[in-house]
Amino acid sequence: MSGPLTNTSSKGRVPTGYADEIVLSNASFKQLHRSVESATGPPAKKRKREAKGDPADVYGYRGPWAKYEEVRPDAAPDDEEEEVEYVVEYEEDEIEDIDRAPLPKGATDYAETGDGSEKSEFHGKSQYDYQGRTYMHVPRDLDIDLHSDIADLQCYHPKKLIHTWKPSSKPINQMRFFPGSGHLLLTASADAKIRLYDVYHDRELLRSFSGHTKSVNDIDFTANGEQFLSASYDRTIKSWNTETGQCLSRFSTKGNPHVVRWNPDPKHSWEFLAGMSNKKILQFDTRTGGDPIQEYDHHLSAVNTLTFCDENRRFMSTSDDKSMRAWEYGIPVPIKFVAEPEMYSMVRSASHPRKNFVAYQSLDNQIIIWGSSERFKQNNKKASLSSFRGHNCTGYAIDVAFSPDGNILSSGDTGGYVCFWDWKTCKMWHKIKASEVPVVAVAWHPHETSKVVTGDLNGVMKYWD
Incomplete structure (x- = not known):
């Protein structure tokens, strides 16, 4: 030696x-x-x-x-x-x-998969129908009109399992229904793949998107569904064409992007926000690509949620620093900052479809409600009703979701349950045993009265009605 x-x-x-x-x-x-x-x-x-x-x-x-x-x-x-x-x-x-022992991996540091080159593959039976239309066309041969108004829709909690998908053995991190119609389902998985499914007819896998080398932890459709974003632990954000599978733009970041959100405002439809592990919120422009055009850097720890509000002129953010901040879009100075001693990290959020409220999954095993109007404060009425409790979410970033009419709030659970609460009384109506492992992803169909999809850590997705 x-x-x-x-x-x-x-x-x-x-x-x-x-x-x-x-x-x-x-x-x-x-x-x-x-x-x-x-x-x-x-x-x-x-x-x-x-x-x-x-x-x-x-x-x-x-x-x-x-x-x-x-x-x-x-x-x-x-x-x-x-x-x-x-x-x-x-x-x-x-x-x-020298024999080297393998280094231990972090909880979210999944092994690299593939070479990072973007490609997409169509898996369906036929890419075009008899009129030459792709799966982007909203079907009309159904018992439900997916173009109808949902103003008078009344929702109920689901009771039975109607379909199961198992694309891989890696966790399902996020699921998004196609905006408006909900005839397609987009999923992000820890195996670095993004998949698009048909919700009606044969419920088959239509297209897969490859291009990330590590776990994909968030996805988000544009308002019209023609494009979507994907954020991965390989420190990249990519924009994809939903129909062709083409990767339209790439953005490299210095930290891991935890959450990505398109700006819903038509005036800024080409811009999006990314909440990072390095405490920053980055604003990107897909027309220019490359570096961010704005940074919001007042948080003290990793950013977990981004929620647009007030007619998309503002947005709210939460972080592992156990605080909530509200911002004017494009201005990197918070207009509201809340950090109370009793607050816990809020890891997932969902906007109420008809009111100025945002539901946050708090790591003290409850869902708390914040106002998204001028005052940006916690809803005292919901707090007095003991908030939404009865489930366990500690240690996991578990999704929350509202029914299309806003009367039911749902959440996953570390015990494998899906829980449903009444919005007005905060009482738990129902819960379903959906898995033997934690259920981390939940999404309501935007046009149905009682259809919910769930995803767990074993890579199993289940469709309930």
Whole structure:
């Protein structure tokens, strides 16, 4: 072994000229030390301080002025031996003989998949119907008119399972119905794939989108559904054409994007926001690409949710710093900041379809309601009704969703349940055992009275009615 030994108390970087480092326990070091001593002679002596003495002894107390005494580095100390880590530095030609143990992965650091090149594949039976229309055409051969107004729609909680999809064994991170009609379902998975399904007819997989190398953690349709965004742990955000599968633009970020949202305002329909793990909210323009055109950087930890409100002129954000902030779109200074001692991190959000409220999944096992109008404050009436409780969400980013009429609020659960509450009374109406593992994704069909889709950590999606 030609490299020198270095005694360190932490795992530092290997100096220039060395290729790797191995951390040894005390026992391994002593065995190595004896072999080195037999070959090169005893090591240099190590200096150690003398005892400080008794402070009551005026003439014998040494304190911080105690001298050093000479001791050998392998001499046993007076009390229990201190645990010290030693680093052995190797030359490059010696690294080939070393067995490296795999490094532990973080909870969200999924293994890379693919080379990152964008491609899409059609999986359906036929790409065009008898009139030459693609799956973007809203079907009219159904029992329900997907073009009708839903103003008078009255919703009910689902009771039975009608279909199951299992695209992979990796967790389902997010699901989005096609805006308005809901005849298509877009899903994001931890296997780095995005998939598009037919909700009616054969309920088949229509198209898959590949281009990320790590878990895709959020997706979002434009208002017309022609494009969608995908955000991944590979630190990229990509814009896709829903019909052709073409990747339209790419955005690289310095942190992991946790949440992405298109601006619903037609005047800014080409812009979107991204909440990052590095505490920033970035605003991008798909016409120019590249760097963000605006940064909102007042949060103190990872950003979890972004919710547009007040006719899309403003948006609300929450973070792991246990705060809520409201912003004027395009102005990087908060107009409202709320951080109370009793607040927990709010990890998912859903806007009420007919009122100025936003439901937040709080990690203290409750769903809390905030006003999204001028005052941006917690709804005291809902708080007095003990909020929406009865489920467990601690430790997971579990989705919340409103029924199209706004009268039912739903959420997943770490015990594998899907829970349904009455909006007016905050009482739990019903819950369904949907899985044996946590249900993390929930979405209501935007045009049906009782259809809900759920996704769990085993990659299973279930459609309920």
